[in-house]
Amino acid sequence: MAATVTLEVQRYRPETEAEPTWDRFEVPCRPEWMVLDALNYVKERLDGTLSYRWACRMGVCGSCGMTVNDEPVLTCATYLQDLPRGPVRVAPLAHFPVIRDLVVDVTDFVAKLARVKPWIIRKQEKPLSEGEHIQTPEELEAYKQFSMCINCALCYAACPIYPLEPEFVGPAAIALAQRYNLDSRDQGARERGEVLSSQDGVWCCTFVGECSVVCPKHVDPAGAIQRYKVTSTIEWFKSVLLPWGKR
Amino acid sequence: MNARHTTFHPKWHRERMPIFWWLRKWNYTKFITRELTSLAVAYTALLLVVEIACAARGEGPWSRLEAWLRSPAVLVFHGIVLLFLLVHSVTWLNLAPRAVSVRLAGRHVPDSLVLAGHYVAWLLASALVWWVLTGTGR
Numbered sequence: 001m002a003a004t005v006t007l008e009v010q011r012y013r014p015e016t017e018a019e020p021t022w023d024r025f026e027v028p029c030r031p032e033w034m035v036l037d038a039l040n041y042v043k044e045r046l047d048g049t050l051s052y053r054w055a056c057r058m059g060v061c062g063s064c065g066m067t068v069n070d071e072p073v074l075t076c077a078t079y080l081q082d083l084p085r086g087p088v089r090v091a092p093l094a095h096f097p098v099i100r101d102l103v104v105d106v107t108d109f110v111a112k113l114a115r116v117k118p119w120i121i122r123k124q125e126k127p128l129s130e131g132e133h134i135q136t137p138e139e140l141e142a143y144k145q146f147s148m149c150i151n152c153a154l155c156y157a158a159c160p161i162y163p164l165e166p167e168f169v170g171p172a173a174i175a176l177a178q179r180y181n182l183d184s185r186d187q188g189a190r191e192r193g194e195v196l197s198s199q200d201g202v203w204c205c206t207f208v209g210e211c212s213v214v215c216p217k218h219v220d221p222a223g224a225i226q227r228y229k230v231t232s233t234i235e236w237f238k239s240v241l242l243p244w245g246k247r
Numbered sequence: 248m249n250a251r252h253t254t255f256h257p258k259w260h261r262e263r264m265p266i267f268w269w270l271r272k273w274n275y276t277k278f279i280t281r282e283l284t285s286l287a288v289a290y291t292a293l294l295l296v297v298e299i300a301c302a303a304r305g306e307g308p309w310s311r312l313e314a315w316l317r318s319p320a321v322l323v324f325h326g327i328v329l330l331f332l333l334v335h336s337v338t339w340l341n342l343a344p345r346a347v348s349v350r351l352a353g354r355h356v357p358d359s360l361v362l363a364g365h366y367v368a369w370l371l372a373s374a375l376v377w378w379v380l381t382g383t384g385r
Contacts, residue, residue, distance in 0.1 A: 226345050
């Protein structure tokens with residue numbers, strides 16, 4: 001007989017329940033199975049009403065982030081057999097409003113990504129006849145790490161500041177801003193600085209560092225935030241000491 | 248039936264952040280401990296101000312402060328404060344490479360070198376303070 005594992009899944013059916021409840025399912029524990037495979041098994045064989053998000057199954061789309069055994073993870077990248085013995089508890093991503101079962105509302109997260117203007121800003125576009133913007137490998141290396149973010153929002157689920165200070169722009173958005181600030185083709189750092197240096201920006205962060213620990217793509221949002229604190233401080237000193245030149 | 252639910256205005260569930268959230272994970276607890284050790288830094292800064300004020304007022308206030316500083320309870324308390332200061336300094340310095348990205352001649356300076364630079368600067372600053380306090384430099 002194949003080994004099985006107990007899956008405890010948080011359910012929330014807003015039309016009938018005021019508070020979330022927990023359902024238990026027995027699912028096969030196959031060596032190649034991820035937590036997402038177990039959820040798919042529940043959906044296909046045991047309870048078709050279970051709601052959750054997923055798409056690519058290869059850690060690229062960032063849509064299957066959930067809380068597994070109290071840790072925010074991508075369920076498509078978490079092997080069932082790597083988890084400690086005992087029931088596997090699957091809950092929605094923390095710190096986001098729950099719409100149904102394991103589906104959370106990420107409207108606030110997406111709006112925050114847009115606030116930092118995550119695109120290349122040029123003061124003046126050069127004509128096409130001048131060709132492409134050349135970038136050296138070293139210049140690429142300066143921002144490449146921050147471009148690996150897949151917007152899975154695990155960092156917001158790990159950040160204790162985000163639920164305490166809901167206006168905080170947050171780790172992924174600031175890392176994304178740094179991805180463009182550090183890009184040699186970009187000239188929009190000052191525009192982004194208005195958001196990043198505001199009271200909702202980097203200064204909300206107290207450097208817990210858990211955002212970088214849970215990142216499945218090894219982006220270092222906490223590092224991005226601390227680096228921008230240095231930048232923001234230098235810019236502030238420049239604006240005070242060199243008021244004619246840097247404002 | 249959930250009375251607050253309507254088809255077009257579904258009731259979303261929002262989890263409240265518990266007051267003891269920092270006990271949920273070891274990393275959170277470590278963070279709060281690090282933050283609390285900053286109280287020792289604030290206390291030390293305040294003590295320095297008091298010492299300067301007493302020294303400026305003359306021998307009487309300075310002698311009374313010195314006697315208080317030599318009492319066993321204060322010595323034990325300051326031992327604990329020193330421990331907290333060391334924890335704060337070491338954890339703060341260890342985080343420095345995350346905040347400082349140095350590039351020399353187009354190359355990224357390794358984190359270990361940035362960290363070593365901070366520790367050397369700390370030791371040099373401490374040696375300078377020691378040199379001034381012990382009067383070796385006179």
